[in-house]
Amino acid sequence: MRIGIHTTGAWFQGPHFLHSSHLRFKLQSSVSYSKVIPCLQDECKDFLPWLRRKSGTEISSILSIGSSVYGRSLFASEFIQAGDCILKVPFNQITPDNVLPEINSFLGKDIGNTARLSIVILVEKKMGQDSEWAPYINSLPRVGEMHSTIFWTKDDLEMVKKSAVYQETINQQAQIEKEYLSVRPALDHFPEFFEDITLKDFMHAHAIVGSRAWGSSKGLSLVPFADFLNHDGVSEALLLSDEDKQTSEVIADRDYAPGEEVLIRYGKFPNATLLMDFGFTLPYNIYDQVQICVSVPQGDPLHLMKLELLHKYCMPTPTDGHGLNSFNCSFTIKEVRSAKGKGRGIPQSLRACARILSATSIQELKELVTEAAQNDGRLARRPLKNRSREIEAHKLLLLQVFNLIQEYGASIESLGPTYASSVGVLALRRKMALDLLTGELRVLRSASSWLKNYCATLSGGNNHA
Numbered sequence: 001m002r003i004g005i006h007t008t009g010a011w012f013q014g015p016h017f018l019h020s021s022h023l024r025f026k027l028q029s030s031v032s033y034s035k036v037i038p039c040l041q042d043e044c045k046d047f048l049p050w051l052r053r054k055s056g057t058e059i060s061s062i063l064s065i066g067s068s069v070y071g072r073s074l075f076a077s078e079f080i081q082a083g084d085c086i087l088k089v090p091f092n093q094i095t096p097d098n099v100l101p102e103i104n105s106f107l108g109k110d111i112g113n114t115a116r117l118s119i120v121i122l123v124e125k126k127m128g129q130d131s132e133w134a135p136y137i138n139s140l141p142r143v144g145e146m147h148s149t150i151f152w153t154k155d156d157l158e159m160v161k162k163s164a165v166y167q168e169t170i171n172q173q174a175q176i177e178k179e180y181l182s183v184r185p186a187l188d189h190f191p192e193f194f195e196d197i198t199l200k201d202f203m204h205a206h207a208i209v210g211s212r213a214w215g216s217s218k219g220l221s222l223v224p225f226a227d228f229l230n231h232d233g234v235s236e237a238l239l240l241s242d243e244d245k246q247t248s249e250v251i252a253d254r255d256y257a258p259g260e261e262v263l264i265r266y267g268k269f270p271n272a273t274l275l276m277d278f279g280f281t282l283p284y285n286i287y288d289q290v291q292i293c294v295s296v297p298q299g300d301p302l303h304l305m306k307l308e309l310l311h312k313y314c315m316p317t318p319t320d321g322h323g324l325n326s327f328n329c330s331f332t333i334k335e336v337r338s339a340k341g342k343g344r345g346i347p348q349s350l351r352a353c354a355r356i357l358s359a360t361s362i363q364e365l366k367e368l369v370t371e372a373a374q375n376d377g378r379l380a381r382r383p384l385k386n387r388s389r390e391i392e393a394h395k396l397l398l399l400q401v402f403n404l405i406q407e408y409g410a411s412i413e414s415l416g417p418t419y420a421s422s423v424g425v426l427a428l429r430r431k432m433a434l435d436l437l438t439g440e441l442r443v444l445r446s447a448s449s450w451l452k453n454y455c456a457t458l459s460g461g462n463n464h465a
């Protein structure tokens with residue numbers, strides 16, 4: 001997995017950095033400097049020596065554990081130059097294979113890696129100070145500190161009802177509950193570990209895996225220390241995992257002064273993913289995206305023929321599970337960077353779908369089938385020869401986007417009066433809901449501008465890409 005590095009400079013701003021009891025924790029470096037690394041937890045100073053002993057391999061780092069506005073974080077503990085390896089840790093540290101063999105023998109083969117790793121966390125937690133991973137397990141966030149949408153109340157979720165996050169969270173909650181019910185009989189054999197474990201505990205462990213584990217040769221791995229790095233979506237620096245050497249490395253993409261916070265990029269994630277999997281959002285996320293649902297209206301005189309064609313030729317897998325009698329597909333659109341450019345961000349498959357949906361005669365649909373056969377076999381991927389029909393198809397999309405823009409606008413507005421005076425957790429979640437909705441609205445507006453420009457260009461008689 002590759003992730004990037006960046007700094008926010010938050011180190012110089014956050015109020016807790018002025019705390020007098022901050023520890024300075026410097027690793028493998030003889031360079032001295034005057035800044036104090038803001039570490040609020042006493043155990044920080046023992047963490048890396050412990051991890052080195054525990055893993056039996058060298059862990060090299062010129063990063064120090066501290067605290068930032070994002071929680072625990074890593075900071076440059078000496079001058080760093082772009083290209084320096086700033087962290088090298090053994091990977092595959094805590095994996096699904098760590099499930100105790102006696103527990104494993106009761107788990108079905110269909111139990112996935114996330115559930116297995118969650119069970120490992122629950123056991124280690126239960127063991128308390130006897131756990132060989134205690135310093136790490138104790139550092140993991142507690143239930144009230146996690147804000148992934150699976151922990152949101154029904155009222156909280158209402159704030160993001162317009163976004164796909166709403167339904168996906170409900171599906172995710174149901175999925176975790178299903179997993180819990182399928183592992184519960186196995187857990188019941190080990191009351192010493194799981195007697196008082198509830199769905200809520202399982203969900204918590206599940207969320208820890210979702211927000212901290214990396215994909216690895218073992219399926220998933222928790223990599224203590226590397227997982228203290230926070231995320232910056234625009235960072236280009238990467239973390240590389242070397243399967244041969246069994247190490248994960250972070251390479252700096254720029255220079256750092258001592259004390260600067262080092263951020264990496266977890267992935268090119270939209271706020272929807274950051275919110276559901278990690279429990280945070282970015283105020284401006286270049287990877288934001290929106291789901292657009294498309295269906296064939298029941299009243300359409302060509303309903304059946306369109307359904308047949310859509311099922312036969314096109315589109316992502318239908319999302320409604322109602323078989324051939326309906327077509328209900330979800331398409332992901334991304335921000336279209338330029339209203340006059342190529343329109344990258346609006347999938348060709350969605351535009352093809354719009355061409356089929358807007359057809360008004362059997363003849364038109366037959367011509368599309370013939371054209372597909374004469375070309376690459378894909379239906380309606382080329383602009384319709386009849387310009388006004390091509391414009392109509394895109395106006396259909398434009399109307400849908402326009403309606404969504406109105407609905408998002410109303411949702412955002414409703415977050416004002418209803419939630420403006422909220423404090424604590426609700427205020428935080430409201431802010432995240434706003435980040436999510438405004439990002440998705442921005443994507444919709446960009447799509448709208450592009451579609452308008454496309455239609456205007458065609459109306460003006462110019463050829464458009």
Ligand SMILES: C[S@@+](CC[C@H](N)C(=O)[O-])C[C@H]1O[C@@H](n2cnc3c(N)ncnc32)[C@H](O)[C@@H]1O
Binds near residue numbers: 141
């Ligand atoms: C892999 S952990 C990073 C270390 C974490 N801060 C800690 O205290 O252990 C991922 C979690 O850090 C927090 N986080 C990471 N990047 C963030 C960001 N850019 N903004 C807000 N929170 C962030 C979120 O709580 C996320 O679930």
